[in-house]
Amino acid sequence: MALRTKTALLVGLFFLLHTWGVKAQVKVEMEDRVEVTLGTAAEIPCLYTTDVGFGGLIIEWFYLDPAGKRHRIYFQDPTMRIEETNSQFTGRIKVDVTPSQGSGQVLLRVLETRLGDELDFICLVKSLTDGNDQGKTQLRVFEKPAHPIIKSVDEDIWFNNEEPVKIGSCEAKNGYPRPSITWYKDNTPLSNVPNEVSVLSKETTESSGLFSVESELSLKVVKEDQGSEFYCEVNYQIIGGFGMLESEKKKIRVRYPSDEVNLWVKSPKRDIKEGDTVEFECLGNGNPQPLFTFRNREMVELNAINNVLELRNVSRLDSGLYECFTTDIETFEEVVGNTTLFVNYLEPADVSPEETLTLSQGADLNQSCNALSSLKTHTVWMKNGVKVATGNILSLRDVVYDMAGTYECMVTVPQLVGMETSAAFQLIVEGSPEISEPQSTSLEQAVESTVVLTCRARGNPTPTITWRSAGSLVDSQSNVTEDGVLSWVNVKVSSDLNVSCNASNTNGNVETLYSIKARGSGVIIAVLIICLLLLAILGSVLYFLYKKGKICGRSGKQDLTKEKTSRDNIVVEMKSDNTEEAVLLAVNGDKTSGDQ
Known part of the structure; x- marks a missing residue:
């Protein structure tokens, strides 16, 4: 009842205003x-x-079909709200009205949009007094296509310089609106160029109304396309702009015969010397690489593996021209590559004039060392691990025994590490003996003691050492060493004596004299006598002081009779603990006895 009353009032108001x-x-x-x-x-x-x-407004929503005809889908007035039936939007729209003082918003929500919903929508607002206005909005619907798939017809393509060949195809499915495809080669976009590039596109409308696009690329292949990357890019519309998807990248292998062949030494990457292992590699400018045949300057074919020829332990005889070749499959002519191998060498060193030299003391020596080589050499002379000279000539002046020994010449090639040779010679120096001077030839030894004397001599021929004492030979022992002869004797000292060491060979002799001074018992007796004399002098001094009264509390004016004592008193005082006084009494007693 209240609703009817309210409706009647609104209708009455409408007519009144009208x-x-x-x-x-x-x-x-x-x-x-x-x-x-x-x-x-x-x-x-x-x-x-x-x-x-x-309350005085009427709201209506319409859409325009592709022919431009208007179709109402919603009506609202102060008394009712009606959603039109039998339209493509039936059951899929909602209208919300948000009124405000003098303004408002009417929001049309289209649920679960479809491709057919991409239409123009009209909103009509009018008052009960015929004042009205309308607006129009275009609804756009988008669908992102699936990731593009690139298909290569054949990754191996034979070079054809006459017409384009098919590279591959690219497909982008189920997008809306229709997506587009662009081809790229090495990041450079491709477009149609007569007799060079051909891009053919095909569009399919799926049952869902979505679009699928397929593009096919054909290209006049050149040799430089070997290894090039091809991919396709799909561009499509999205809300507010555009999107892009890239396919995976595909490389093609361009097949073409070799018309040029190169041969080079793969290893070692330096000058080659005898004993090295040398590897040759042959490479053509075609693709794929053909199978090459190798041969040397005598036109002898050599076995190779994977177009690599290996020569082990090469010598200078391996130097010369080497070739590799293949046959052109079109002309059946040989395509040849070549290179020249040079093997450096260093012959064994040789010393001259002799490997064993015997010189007299004071003579001079010029010894040469030579080694034939294909490169510049450097020579060093060594003795006992110490460098003594450089250059291929060793010069020695006024040779002495210390210069004798083994000399080694070492020849190297500075340009090639490990390229070296050596030779040696023995220098023998002849001459009269030389005795190594001992630390001392003057000795002092106790009587009845034994002293060991040594004598070292060198010379060539090896000297003989004899010992003499007082003109007679002395038994000795000897030992031959690298430094010469070492001899020694045991000498018993009974008195002063001289012992001589004599070294001799066919070139002369030399002698060293040892002087030995004996220390005997006479010396001891002399020392004892000197000690007794010193004691006597000391006693006399003490007695003099005693007589003067300087010691023992006695005065010099005492009676001489009191100074004389009996022998019994002397004995008694000698037994006292006063040693000094006992000595004085003993001396005094002797004097008194002499006076009697």
Whole structure:
């Protein structure tokens, strides 16, 4: 009852206003376009302003079909809301009205959008007094295509300089609106060029209404295309802009015969010397590489593996021209590559004039060392691990025994590490003996003691050492060493004596004399006598002091009779602990006895 009353009042108000001839003002504003992803909800807002309240408005929504015909899908007035039936939007729209003082918003929501929803939508707002306005929004629906798939017809393509050959195809499926495909070679876009590049595209409309696009690329292949990367790029529209997807990249192998062949030494990467292992490699400018045959300057074919020829332990005889060749499959002519091998050498060193030289002391020596080589050499002379000279000539002046020994010449090639040779010779120096001077030839030894004397001599021939003492030979022992002869004797000292060491060979002799001084018992007796004399002098001094009264509390004026004592007293005082006094009494007693 209340609803009917309210409706009657609104209708009455409508007629009243219409009768008075007052027309309300209505203003509608809408967005030009609303974009949405396929399957999601689209929201189309309609903003209005009016000088009448919301209760005096009628709202209608329409869409325009592709022919431009208007179809209403929604109606609302102050008394009712109606969603049109039997339209493609039936059950999929919702309208929300948000009124405000003098303005408001009418929001049309299209649920679960479809491709056929991409239409123009009209929002009509009018007042009960015939004032009205309308706006229009275009609904755009987008669907991202699947990732593009590139298909290569054949990754191995034979070079053809006459017409383009098919490289591959690219497909992008189920996109909306229709996506586009662009081909790239090594990041450079390709477009149609007569007799050079051909791009053919084909579009398919799926049952869902989505678009699938396939593009085919054909290209006039050149040799430089070997290893080039090809891929396709799919461009499509998305909400607010554009999107892009890239396919995987495919490389093609361009097949073409070799018309040029190169041969070079693969290893070692330096000058080659005898004993090295040398590897040759042959490479043509075709693709794929053909199987090459190798041969030397005598036109002897050599076995190779994977187009690599290996020569082990090469010598200078391996130097010369080497070739590798293949046959052109079109002309059946040989395509040849060649290079020249040079093997450096260093012959064994040779010393001259002799490997064993015997010189007399004081003579001079010029010894040469030579080694034939293909490169510049450097020679060093060594003796006992110590460098003694450089150059291929060793010069020695006024040779002495210390210069005798083994000399080695070492010949190297500075340009090639490890290229070296050596030779040696023995120098023998002849001459009269030489005795190594001992630390001392003057000795002092106790009587009845034994002293060991040594004598070292060198010479060539090896000297003989004899010992003499007082003109007679002395038994000795000897030992031959690297430094010469070492001899020694044991000498018992009974008195002063001289012992001689004599070294002799066919070139002369030399002698060293040892002087030995004996220390005997006479010396001891002399020392004892000197000690007794010193004691006597000391006693006399003490007695003199005693007589003067300087010691023992006695005065020099005492009676001489008191100074004389009996022998018994002397004996008694000699037994006392006063040693000094006992000595004085003993001396005094002797004197008294002499006076009697």
